[in-house]
Amino acid sequence: MGKVGDKSYKFFLGLLKTYKNNIIAFVVALSIGLSFIVYEEGFAYKITVDGETIGITKNIDEVKSFIEELHKKEKQKTGTDIVLNQQIKFERVRVSNKELTDVHKIYANLENAMSFSCKAAAIIVDGKFVTALKNEEEANKVLEMLKNKYARDSDRTYFKEDVKIEEKYIPPKYLVSFEEALKILQQPVKKAVTYTVKENDSLWSIARAHDMYIDDILKLNPGLTENLKPGQVIYLSSAVPNVTVVTEKRIVYKEKIPFETKLTKDDKLYTNQSKVLVEGKKGLKEVTAVVVSYNGVEVSKEVKSENILEKPINKIVAVGSRRISYVATGSFNYPARGTITSRFGQRWGRFHTGVDIAAPQGSPIYAADGGTVIFSGWESGYGYLVKIDHHNGYVTYYGHASKLLVKKGDKVAKGQKIALVGSTGRATGPHLHFEVRKNGVPIDPMPFLNRR
Ligand SMILES: [Zn+2]
Structure with missing residues (x-):
């Protein structure tokens, strides 16, 4: 463009060279040249921007350098390669002087009509433009910085979304600084998420839980009605950052293994009694797991392996299967474990009305047979005393107790603990x-006693 005149001139010189020996040719050439010069003085340039005329001028070089200047300024501003979005053409036209446009008017028109795109490293998240930096190095740096924010001592760090850097020509206003890009990438945006309807969910409860309006849920789910069914999948929108940094960290920790309680039957115990045969003990295991976090917030923990260090010991409890009976059997069991130190009958000039069984202080005293407690309290000489009526003519006495475990009116079973020695x-x-008293008269208990 703008070279038509130069070409004509070269053509004229060419003619001059070719026909320098031919005077006629020279004259012809000279006359062409002269007429060309005369003709050229009437030429100007029509400037079009994308086909639209913005002015006519003879000062084409000034206009061109003005355009160059705009280009250069924009390039300096963005610091990247820039391209002009419009096509500017200069067309040589023959016009009268009054048709020429004032050069300042042309400048103003150019500034209005011209726009630039700059080369940028765009960050594309899941196929969508999110932000752009002036080069790939900066874009990479900002993405790395974001990852490092959450990486800490994680074993693996990556983006949940498909994050790409693409070279793109964009309007310069979309070009941002490193800090701005970092901010934009972390900005929450509304994204569609799926939600599975749970039992007792209503549109209202779902809207509330997800900080949405019912109208917005209905807009996202055309045809949705209030009749939600559990298991139904609907769309909701959720505010999540533009990019999600996923970190995975392998952790190893020790965890106790609980023990089980196993029950066994024991016909020596009554149904309301039980006895711990083996105390349970928790085991210990070493667990290796991977903790997954989104932007530093733990979202899942997946156990990869477990190594048992100590097996748990199950607790074993014997549960009585013997039915409780308060009815007397007619025979007596030994009421305590110990040594008989004094028998029934004459003793040091006094009559001993029972047998004495020496046993350690606090050891148990058992009912010799089933029956009803008719006395439990203090009685002169006996100290703390329990009397049991066996409803068969026999009443038994248990004296000198340190502690009474039953009260008057209680039904007791044969062998039940009633007091302490x-x-x-x-x-x-x-x-x-x-x-032992039969019909109120003390008798020798020894012939009745069964060894326990
Ligand atoms: Zn005695």
């Missing part, structure tokens, strides 16, 4: 005074 009342050391 002591030395209350007239006693010189801890022992049980056991007495």
Whole structure:
């Protein structure tokens, strides 16, 4: 463009060279040349921007350098390669002087009509333009910085979304600084997420839980009605950052293994009794897991392996299967474990109405047979005493107790713990005074006693 005149001139010189020996040719050439010069003085240039005329001028070089200047300024501003979005053409036209446009008017028109695109490294997230920096190095740096923000001591760091850097020509206003890009990438944006309807969900409860309006849920789900069914999948929008940094960290920790409680039957125990045979003990395992976090917030923990260091020991409990009976069997069991230190009958000039069984202070005293407690309290000489009526003419006495475990009116089973051995009342050391009365008269218990 703008070279038509030069070409004509070269053509004229060419003619001059070719026909320099031919005077006629020279004259012809000279006359052409002269007429050309005369003709050229009437020429100007029509400037069009994308086909639209913005002015006519003879000062074409000035206009061109003005355009160059605009280009250069824009390039300096963005710091990247820039391209002009429009096509500017200069067309040589023959016009009268009054048709020429004032050069300042042309400048103003050019500034209005021209726009630039700059070369940028665009960050594309899931196929969508999010932001752009002036070069790939900066774009990479900002993405790395974002990752490092959450990486800490993680084993693997990556973006949840498909994040790409693409070279693109964009309007310069979209070009941002490093800091701005970092901010934009972390900005929350509304994204569509799927939600599976749960039991008792309503549009209202879902809207509330997701910070949405019911109208917006309906807009996202054409045809949706209030009749939600559990398991139904609907769309919701959720505010999530433009990019999500996923970090994975392998962790190893020790965890206790709980034990089980196993029950076994024991016909020696009553149904309301139980006995721990083996105390349970928790085991220990070493767990290797991978913790996954989104932008630093833990979202899942996946156990990769477990190594048992100590097996748990199950607790074993014997549960009584013996039915409780408060009815007397007619025979008596030994009411305490110990040594008989004094028998029934004459003793040091006094009549001993029962047998004494020496046993350690606090050891248990058992009912010799089933029956009803008719006395539980203090009685002179006996100290703390329990009396059991077996409803078969026999009543048994348990004296010198340190502690009473039953009260008057209680039904007791044969072998049930009723008191603890002591030395209350007239006693010189801890022992049980056991007495059997038949129809109110003390008798020798020894012939009745069964070894336990
Ligand atoms: Zn006694």
